Amino acid sequence: MRKLRNLWAALSAVVAAIALSSCDEDLSRAMTLSGEWRGDFGMFYEYEYHGRVFRFDSYDTRIVFYPSYDYATHGYGKQVDYYSQGPYVYQYYYFNWYIDRGDLVLDYPYDHGLNTVIHDYHMSGVRFYGYFGNSDTKFSLYKTADYYDWGAYSGNYYYDPRDDWYGYYRNSVRREPASADSLTRGAWAPAEGTPTGTDGVVRRGSRFVRAR
Numbered sequence: 001m002r003k004l005r006n007l008w009a010a011l012s013a014v015v016a017a018i019a020l021s022s023c024d025e026d027l028s029r030a031m032t033l034s035g036e037w038r039g040d041f042g043m044f045y046e047y048e049y050h051g052r053v054f055r056f057d058s059y060d061t062r063i064v065f066y067p068s069y070d071y072a073t074h075g076y077g078k079q080v081d082y083y084s085q086g087p088y089v090y091q092y093y094y095f096n097w098y099i100d101r102g103d104l105v106l107d108y109p110y111d112h113g114l115n116t117v118i119h120d121y122h123m124s125g126v127r128f129y130g131y132f133g134n135s136d137t138k139f140s141l142y143k144t145a146d147y148y149d150w151g152a153y154s155g156n157y158y159y160d161p162r163d164d165w166y167g168y169y170r171n172s173v174r175r176e177p178a179s180a181d182s183l184t185r186g187a188w189a190p191a192e193g194t195p196t197g198t199d200g201v202v203r204r205g206s207r208f209v210r211a212r
Contacts, residue, residue, distance in 0.1 A: 042208035
């Protein structure tokens with residue numbers, strides 16, 4: 001009986017160590033993921049117009065991952081896919097994300113058809129690439145801003161003084177500020193024929209997700 005108890009204690013310790021290691025890995029991945037990325041996420045949409053369906057591909061996505069709180073392994077994000085052709089310059093999505101035993105799960109409340117699990121991926125402080133689900137086509141992003149780089153800034157206002165700044169500008173020509181009128185911009189109005197909604201979109205998704 002004593003040997004059985006010792007065996008059970010040893011087994012419990014191993015399981016706890018594995019679980020702790022998995023949590024540590026998820027946290028490390030989440031900290032690296034948090035921030036802003038840019039690149040080709042493989043997004044596209046199809047648009048019906050006058051009885052015909054047109055497909056438009058995006059090769060420029062900006063996506064930002066916010067943790068729910070510092071050092072969280074889950075959070076929310078914002079994604080903007082830019083299109084060089086078609087009726088929409090860009091499409092924006094809000095999503096939720098979490099990491100579970102290494103898998104990155106993305107959930108889009110607006111369109112659950114975009115939901116995906118990213119199993120096979122590699123991430124560093126500057127690059128993020130991998131595959132959606134069982135796809136064999138790789139997405140590739142590079143990091144433009146790190147969420148945790150902003151940790152040193154807090155409060156409502158702060159500054160970092162520069163010594164002897166006036167010595168450089170002492171002999172500079174003084175210029176009057178531009179008048180307020182010169183900074184006035186006209187109100188934006190959509191061009192004629194520009195759609196103002198997404199009623200024509202019949203399907204959207206990622207080119208890198210293999211059709212089921």
